[in-house]
Amino acid sequence: MPFASIRYLLLATAFASLPAAAVDLEKGKEINGTCAACHGEFGGGGKKGEYPRIAGQQVKHLESQLKSFRARTRVNIPMFPYTQERELSDEDIKDVSAYLAGIELPTKMPEFKGHEDALTRLQMVEKVMIIPRAEGDIEQGGKLYQKQCASCHGKAGKGRGMFPMLVGQYTNYLKRQVDLFLKADRPHDEEGTVGVLNGLKEKDIQDILAYLTSIQEPKE
Known part of the structure; x- marks a missing residue:
């Protein structure tokens, strides 16, 4: 391998190993x-x-x-x-x-310990955030969520990478975003204007929203 290529390879490796800039x-x-x-x-x-x-x-x-x-x-x-x-x-x-x-x-x-001011x-x-239980068929919503949504948003609805957390989010907000996706006013993850959400009925979406309000996990 020519010296120039070796030098380039060494430099590239060195830069790749540098830690990412720390956030403030x-x-x-x-x-x-x-x-x-x-x-x-x-x-x-x-x-x-x-x-x-x-x-x-x-x-x-x-x-x-x-x-x-x-x-x-x-x-x-x-x-x-x-x-x-x-x-x-x-x-x-x-x-x-x-x-x-x-x-x-x-x-x-x-649970207060008694020493807090x-x-x-x-x-x-x-800081407590409890989303009220939404109406809908929770069991059916769970089946639909795991089949249609979990691959991107995670089995527990906590999101993954670029895909947002859904659990613990306001039901009204989620419903409004779904409507925007369906009207193509906001892009979803699929190419074009037709995707997973377009294949769901209104009741399906409501059942999924109900399911999401049922899986909020308390933190000890």
Whole structure:
């Protein structure tokens, strides 16, 4: 092998072995101060699902959506000034996405030990996020979910890579996004405008949503 090729190979190997740039969680927390105006301090979203839960969401999904908002490939009026006027850099997006992905929201009320001050107790309660049980056939919804959705969103609905977490998300928000997908106002993972969701009946979708509200796992 020529010397130049060996040198190139060594350089490429060296760069490939370099650790990825570390995220700045403190900076991410600072950036989240803007997000909190709609999504809440802990990323729980709007109480009626007008704003989605972003806490604990898949980091790659958060990054991809923020970049889509910034590029206007996913049109969202409230997000436009946030991503444009602030001029979020790729580094900013990584930092805030990592910070949000690391927030855990318990699904049952806390048990106080007796040593917490009033503010700590209030924050513990505010972080609790329990999605009300949605109407529908949970058993049928579970079968449909595992067959149609689990390969991308995970068997427990917690997402995978670019695919978002669905469990613990507001039912109203999920239903609204499904409607946008079906109207082709928001792209799904498939090419074109027809995909998995188009093959489901309205009752099927409602049953899946009901199933998702039944598998919230409390964190000890």
